[in-house]
Amino acid sequence: MDPRWPPRAAPPPRRRGAGVLGFFTHPLVLTFLYLLAAVGLVAVFGGWAPAPQKSTIVEIGPGQSAMAYPFEITPVQAVWYDGSEERCGGPAGCVVVTLDVRVTAKTSVTGTLLTDGMNASLADSSGTAVVTGDERFGQGNILSRRAQDGRAGSVDLPPGLTTRMEFIIAVPDGAPAPSSIRLDVPAHTWRPYAGLLAYDWFDPRITASAALPITRGES
Amino acid sequence: MRKLGAAVLTLAAVAGMLFARSWLSSIVPPADAILKRPFLARTTVGKPAEYLLGRVTVTGFHVAKTVIPWPPKLRPTPAETAGVFVVVDYEFVAAKPVRVLPDWSLVDAAENRYLADRTVTACEQPQPGFMIACQAVIEATPSALPGARLLLPTHSNSNLDTPEEAVVVDLEIDQAQADQLVAEAGQVQAKAPMIKAQA
Amino acid sequence: MTRSFWHGNGVWLLVLPVLIAACLAASSQRMVHSYLAHTRQFATRAQDGVAIFHDTFRATTKEQTRQTYTRDVKVTLTEVVPVDSYHKSGTTMVAAEGGRLWRINLAFEAAPDQVLSVCYARLVSDGVEYSPGAAQVTADGSFELGIGSELCVPADAPGPTTANGKDIESGDKERPRTWEQVIHISLPDGVKPDEFVLWWGYPNYISFPLSIG
Numbered sequence: 001m002d003p004r005w006p007p008r009a010a011p012p013p014r015r016r017g018a019g020v021l022g023f024f025t026h027p028l029v030l031t032f033l034y035l036l037a038a039v040g041l042v043a044v045f046g047g048w049a050p051a052p053q054k055s056t057i058v059e060i061g062p063g064q065s066a067m068a069y070p071f072e073i074t075p076v077q078a079v080w081y082d083g084s085e086e087r088c089g090g091p092a093g094c095v096v097v098t099l100d101v102r103v104t105a106k107t108s109v110t111g112t113l114l115t116d117g118m119n120a121s122l123a124d125s126s127g128t129a130v131v132t133g134d135e136r137f138g139q140g141n142i143l144s145r146r147a148q149d150g151r152a153g154s155v156d157l158p159p160g161l162t163t164r165m166e167f168i169i170a171v172p173d174g175a176p177a178p179s180s181i182r183l184d185v186p187a188h189t190w191r192p193y194a195g196l197l198a199y200d201w202f203d204p205r206i207t208a209s210a211a212l213p214i215t216r217g218e219s
Numbered sequence: 220m221r222k223l224g225a226a227v228l229t230l231a232a233v234a235g236m237l238f239a240r241s242w243l244s245s246i247v248p249p250a251d252a253i254l255k256r257p258f259l260a261r262t263t264v265g266k267p268a269e270y271l272l273g274r275v276t277v278t279g280f281h282v283a284k285t286v287i288p289w290p291p292k293l294r295p296t297p298a299e300t301a302g303v304f305v306v307v308d309y310e311f312v313a314a315k316p317v318r319v320l321p322d323w324s325l326v327d328a329a330e331n332r333y334l335a336d337r338t339v340t341a342c343e344q345p346q347p348g349f350m351i352a353c354q355a356v357i358e359a360t361p362s363a364l365p366g367a368r369l370l371l372p373t374h375s376n377s378n379l380d381t382p383e384e385a386v387v388v389d390l391e392i393d394q395a396q397a398d399q400l401v402a403e404a405g406q407v408q409a410k411a412p413m414i415k416a417q418a
Numbered sequence: 419m420t421r422s423f424w425h426g427n428g429v430w431l432l433v434l435p436v437l438i439a440a441c442l443a444a445s446s447q448r449m450v451h452s453y454l455a456h457t458r459q460f461a462t463r464a465q466d467g468v469a470i471f472h473d474t475f476r477a478t479t480k481e482q483t484r485q486t487y488t489r490d491v492k493v494t495l496t497e498v499v500p501v502d503s504y505h506k507s508g509t510t511m512v513a514a515e516g517g518r519l520w521r522i523n524l525a526f527e528a529a530p531d532q533v534l535s536v537c538y539a540r541l542v543s544d545g546v547e548y549s550p551g552a553a554q555v556t557a558d559g560s561f562e563l564g565i566g567s568e569l570c571v572p573a574d575a576p577g578p579t580t581a582n583g584k585d586i587e588s589g590d591k592e593r594p595r596t597w598e599q600v601i602h603i604s605l606p607d608g609v610k611p612d613e614f615v616l617w618w619g620y621p622n623y624i625s626f627p628l629s630i631g
Binding site (some may be wrong): 021106107110152155156158159160161162163164 | 296299300301302324336338362363
C-alpha cells in the first residue's frame with residue numbers, strides 16, 4: 001500500500017492581517033460583546049432600574065394616626081403663645097405643636113429623625129402662609145422636646161412606647177396671627193452608605209401630613 | 220453492555236453524591252450563620268462576665284417612673300416616662316484603655332432593643348486596674364420587662380447593627396415579677412459613679 | 419526532561435514572587451487604610467529622654483482648602499515621679515482609692531505654626547496602657563466629669579487648633595518656641611510604668627522608655 005495513503009489534509013491557511021477587526025470578529029469575543037449589550041439593555045430599560053415610586057401623603061387631623069416609618073404619629077393640638085412663654089425660648093412668640101409619637105421599628109430611634117425632613121407651614125385665617133419651618137436641608141427652625149419632662153428631642157425614642165412630643169416653631173413679632181398649621185413628617189429608609197454603614201434618608205414622597213387648627217394659649 | 224454498566228454506575232455515583240451533599244448541607248449550618256454569629260458572654264445579675272473590653276458585673280437594677288439625673292448639670296429637672304425606666308447598677312474593670320463605655324441596651328423577649336439615655340446619667344472614663352461602678356438608665360415599655368436581658372456591646376456605633384461581641388445579662392424577670400416591678404415603680408435618684416483600684 | 423521543564427517554566431518561577439507581592443499589594447486596602455492608618459505603628463524612640471519628632475498630615479483649612487501640615491517638634495521628658503496630689507483650676511485632684519498619681523514633666527520646642535493641640539498620652543506598664551483624666555477624684559472624694567484638657571500645648575496660647583476636630587484655625591496668640599507641660603496619670607498602687615507614649619495622629623508616635631527603680 002502506498003505509505004502516503006490516506007493523504008494528509010493540507011494545514012489550514014494561517015490567518016494573517018486580521019488585526020483589531022479580526023479580534024472583534026472572533027466568535028468568542030462576539031458572543032461576549034452580545035452578552036454585554038444584552039446585560040446593558042436590561043440594566044437600562046429592564047427591571048434593574050428603580051421603579052418610580054408613587055407619592056403617598058396621608059393627611060390627618062387631631063386624634064387621627066398615620067405612619068411615616070419608623071414613626072406612627074397622632075396629632076394632638078397646636079397652640080400659639082406670645083414671647084412671654086418660656087417654651088418659645090426668646091422674645092418672639094411661637095407655635096407649640098403636640099404630637100403623640102410611637103416608634104414602630106424594633107430598636108430605639110434617635111429623636112432627630114423626627115425633625116429630619118420635617119416641614120411646617122403656618123397660615124392665617126385667609127389661608128396665606130405666615131411662617132414656614134423647613135428641616136429638609138438641615139437648616140430649619142423646628143425645636144423638639146418631650147412634652148412630659150422637657151428632655152431634648154434628640155434623645156432616643158424607645159420602640160413601642162407612645163411619647164408625647166412638642167415641636168416649637170418661632171413666630172416673629174408683627175407676623176399675622178396664625179390660625180392653622182400643616183406639619184409634614186416624612187418616612188425614613190436606611191440605605192447602605194460608604195459601602196458598609198447604613199445611613200438614614202428621608203423620603204418626602206411618603207409623608208404623614210398633620211393639619212391642625214391653632215388655638216391661642218395663655219402663658 | 221460494559222458501557223451501559225459504566226454509565227449506570229456513574230449516574231448512581233453522581234446521584235449518591237448529590238444526596239450526600241444535600242444531606243450534609245441540611246445538618247451543617249451555612250457559612251453565613253457561623254460568620255455572623257455574635258460572640259456573646261452570657262451571665263445573670265451579680266455574676267461577672269469577661270469580654271473584649273473587660274469584666275462586667277450587673278450588681279442590681281430598679282424600675283422607676285422618674286429618674287433624678289446625675290450630675291445635676293446634665294439636666295436640672297427629673298426625667299419622666301410614659302413607660303418605665305430600668306436603672307441598671309453595674310461594675311466594670313477595663314482590660315484596655317476605653318475612652319467611653321458603649322451604651323447599654325435592653326432587649327425584650329420579642330427582640331425589641333431599647334437604648335440607654337445618656338442625658339440622665341454619666342459614667343467615669345474606665346482605667347485598667349480600676350473598678351468603676353456606674354449606672355445606666357434605659358427607657359422601655361412595661362411590656363419589655365418579662366424575659367428582658369441587658370446587652371453591653373463593644374462599641375455603640377449604630378443601634379441598627381447587631382453587635383459582633385457583647386455581654387448579655389439575663390434579668391430573669393417573669394410576668395408576675397414584671398407586674399409587681401411596674402406597680403411599685405417610683406422615683407430613683409441616679410448615683411454618682413464610684414471608682415477604686417481593683418484588689 | 420529537566421532541561422525542558424526549566425526551559426518552559428523558569429521565567430514564570432522567577433516572576434512568581436513578584437506576582438505574589440503584587441497580589442498582596444492589590445489586596446492591602448483594608449490593612450493600609452483601615453488598620454495601619456488608625457493604630458500606633460511607627461515609633462520615634464527617644465534617646466536620653468529627648469525625641470525629635472516629625473509627622474505630616476492632611477487637613478482642611480478654615481477656608482475649606484486641603485493642605486498638608488507638619489508636626490516638627492522636639493520633646494524632652496524631664497521627670498516621671500509619683501505624687502500625692504495636684505491642683506487643677508482651683509481643685510485638688512488625687513488618685514482614686516487604691517491608686518497612685520504619676521506626674522510627667524515635658525519640655526517642648528517647636529515653631530509657632532506647628533499644629534500640636536489635641537495630643538494623646540499613655541503610661542505603659544507591662545503592655546497595659548493608662549490614660550490621663552481617668553481614675554482621678556477631687557480631694558473630698560467626689561469626682562468631676564470632663565477632666566481631660568489640652569495636654570501638649572500651653573492653655574493660654576495653644577497655637578493652631580482644630581476647633582471642630584477637622585478644620586485648622588490659627589490661634590489668636592502666638593505660641594512661644596519653647597514651653598513646658600505637666601501630665602498626671604493615675605495607676606493602681608504598686609504598678610510601675612516602663613514606657614511613656616505620646617502622639618497626635620496615627621500612625622506615628624513618640625516612645626520614651628522609662629527605667630524606674
